[in-house]
Every structure is written in C-alpha cells, then in structure tokens.
Amino acid sequence: MLRTPSAANRLVSALKGNSVAPPPIWLMRQAGRYLPEYREVRREVGSFLDLCFTPRLAAEVTLQPLRRFDLDAAIVFSDILIVPYALGQKVEFVEGEGPRLEPVRNGKDLAQLDRTKAEKRLDPVYETLQLVVAGLPAGVPVIGFCGAPWTVATYMVEGGGSKDQTEARLWAYRDPDGFQRLIDLLVETSSGYLLHQVEAGAGALQIFDSWAGGLPENEFARWCIAPTRAIVAAVKKQAPDIPIIGFPRSCGALAEIYARETGIDAIGCDTGMPLAYMRDRLQSRIAVQGNLDPLLLMAGGKALEARVGEILGALSSRPFVFNLGHGIVPETPPEHVARLVELVKGA
Ligand code: CP3
Secondary structure, eight states: OOOOOOOSSSSHHHTTTTOOOOBBBBTTOOTTTTTTHHHHHHHHSSSSSHTTTTTTHHHHHHHHHHHHSSEEEEHHHHHHHHTHTTTTTHHHHHHHHEEEOOOOOOOHHTHHHOOOHHHTTTTTHHHHHHHHHSSSOOTEEEEEEOOOOOHHHHHHHTBOOOOOOOHHHHHHHHHHHHHHHHHHHHHHHHHHHHHHOOOOOOSSSEEEETTTTTOOOOHIIIIIIIHHHHHHHHOOOOOOTOOOOEEEEGGGGGGGHHHHHHHOEEEOTTSSSSHHHHHIIITTTTTEEEEOOOOHHHOOHHHHHHHHHHHHHHTSSEEEEEEESSSHHHHHHHHHHHHHHHHTTOO
16 A cells, blocks of 8 residues: 655645635646746757756756745646556647647557556656655645646647647547447556556645546546546545545536535535535535636736635635646746745735
8 A cells, every 4th residue: 555655744734624724725737838937948958848858857846936935735747648658549639729739530559559558658758747846845745747638639630730629529429339338448547557656756636637627527427426426435445544635626506416426525625615614515525726827826916915815715714736827928027926925924
C-alpha cells in the first residue's frame, strides 16, 4: 500500500474534510506564461512537450510560483495530453494555437494505441515529481494530475480543442460500445499514471474534466461520472490515503451527483457555480475548491477584493480550498496573484 508522504499539511487537511483557517490556496495553471521566469525557461527548449519531458526544467517551472507566492501546494508541470502522446498518438502544441492531434475516430485508429508502452513514456513526469518534492518545504505537497477520460477523449477524437466536442459526442451516440473502448483505455492508463505519481511523491491528485459541461445527464453519468469513479476506485485501492479532487467544469446542477457518486474527496468548482450552491449542496458532503473568475484576477482592483471577500465569507468556515474557477490567463499581472494570496492569507 502506498502512503501519502506528507499528511500533515494544510491542503491535505482541508481535502480530508477539515476546516482550515485561513483556507489553503493554490491556482490552476499557477506555473506558466504570466510569469517572466517561465517564459525564459520556455525559450530554452524547443517545444512545450520538450519542457514537459525534461524533468530538471519541468521541476524548475513547477517551483517558480512557490518562490514568488505563499501558495499551499505545487502542481506538477505537465499536461493532460501527455497521456494520448504516451499511448502513441501524434500530439503537438502549435505556437499561438494550442494542441493538435492526429484524430482517433474509430476502432482501427484505437488499435494503433499501445498502453503497454505508455507507462515507460511517462517516466519523466515521475522524475519531475521526485525533483519537485525534494525542492519543496515540508508540509507543502505537490499535486499530481490527469485529464478525465471524457475530456482527454474529446481532444483525441477532435484532433484538438473544439467548441462543442462534436466529434466525440457523435461517436459516443452512434457507437457507444466503440467509444467505451477508448474511455476504458484512458481509465486504465490514467489509473496507473496517477498511482505512479503518488509513488513518486504526489501528496494529492486532481482529475481535470474541463469539457464535462453541456452533456445530457445520461451521457454525463456514463462518460464523466463512471470513468472518474473507476479511476478513483483503482487509485484508492492501492493508495487509500491520497486525497483526490475532481474538477467537472461547467457541469452545473450535475455537480451534486458527481460529488456523491465518483468517490472524490473534493470538488473543484468553475466560475459559474453559485457560492450558495457550493456551500449548501456540495460542502455539506465534501470539501469544495474554487472558484474565482480568472479574468477578475487579471483585472484586479476593488472588484477582486470584494469578490474574494464574498467567496471567503460563504465558504471558509467549512472544508475549503481557495482556487480559480479555471486556469490563470497568460495576461495576468503577477502582482495581482501576490495580492490575492495576501487577501486569502489575511482572512
Ligand atoms: O496548473 C499547472 O500549473 C500545471 C500545468 C498544466 C498545464 N496544462 C500546462 C500548460 C495543467 C494542469 C494543464 C491541464 C490542461 N491542459 C487542461 C485541463 C485544465 C484546463 O485548462 O481546462 C487542458 C484542457 C489542457 C490542454 C491544453 N494544454 C490546451 C488546450 C493548451 C493550449 C492553450 C494554452 O493555454 O496554451 C495547452 C498548453 C499548455 N498547458 C500550456 C501550459 C503552461 C501553454 C503552453 C506554452 O507555455 O507554450
């Protein structure tokens, strides 16, 4: 059995259902282009994927935001599309455009993917984690992560980002058994991937389901809840102590069912989730995380201060982790992040 390495920390305590004052804070995409020191490292490497697969540099950019800000966790620098890459799909990140993948559209494409090779190819991520753990003060954990099968599948099937995930949704409707095989492959690969991250020192995990929004309830149950539940069960079987955050972005009123049925310890809430819903329907059951608008962090000023006060007022007396409702945008002034952390820590 794997044990969570540093159980005595503020983030883990909140995720396990304790009220922690002031609440722990970390930010999705806290490492990245809004930091000049990240852009400098990024210039040194040829591509974004090279950065993800060079442990020394990936560890360096993981630690950068913690040198500037009093954050309560690091998140390993990587990407959710590392998994399809490791399975053998062609993945590239095009400058100024985003990820581009050679689409997987049917059983024949699926047969090209190879799970047996994936674990080995993911080794650099585990090495990054070990370096990060060595560079962090005691009590500050590093979060490991993966994309949820549905979200990763949407990129794999579309061949990149998309507005409505049309191709994945159509495949799922027209050939649910075929699409299920893709989801099952991702469940198995992601479960092993997360467990190896725990072994390498991750003190908590997050499953990003960025495209969970907009699915009808039956599809949400089959493609978001069931695969997430399977991953959580597989991870907890071997690492029962590890806290897991689920982030079913934009899932609206389905969040309650997700919180109840997946087995996660905490639910990440997007910007659109009302604070009263988070408090009354979610926090009564598990820890909640969220949900400041990343654009308000970019804007800063009085409106930022007011909203941070509202969020803390609604949520901080019960198990809560302060975060954004989605990733930091690259145009965010780092001083605004410093101010945010100060506001939360002064609570
Ligand atoms: O949070 C962190 O600091 C850890 C690093 C991290 C990245 N991606 C680094 C990254 C994490 C946790 C992710 C998750 C991720 N990646 C998600 C889920 C969260 C979300 O935002 O919804 C998704 C959907 C992706 C896929 C992805 N990666 C896209 C669509 C893009 C292009 C858009 C963009 O922001 O550039 C990426 C690239 C990416 N991932 C960058 C970073 C820092 C930018 C690449 C660069 O620096 O050149």
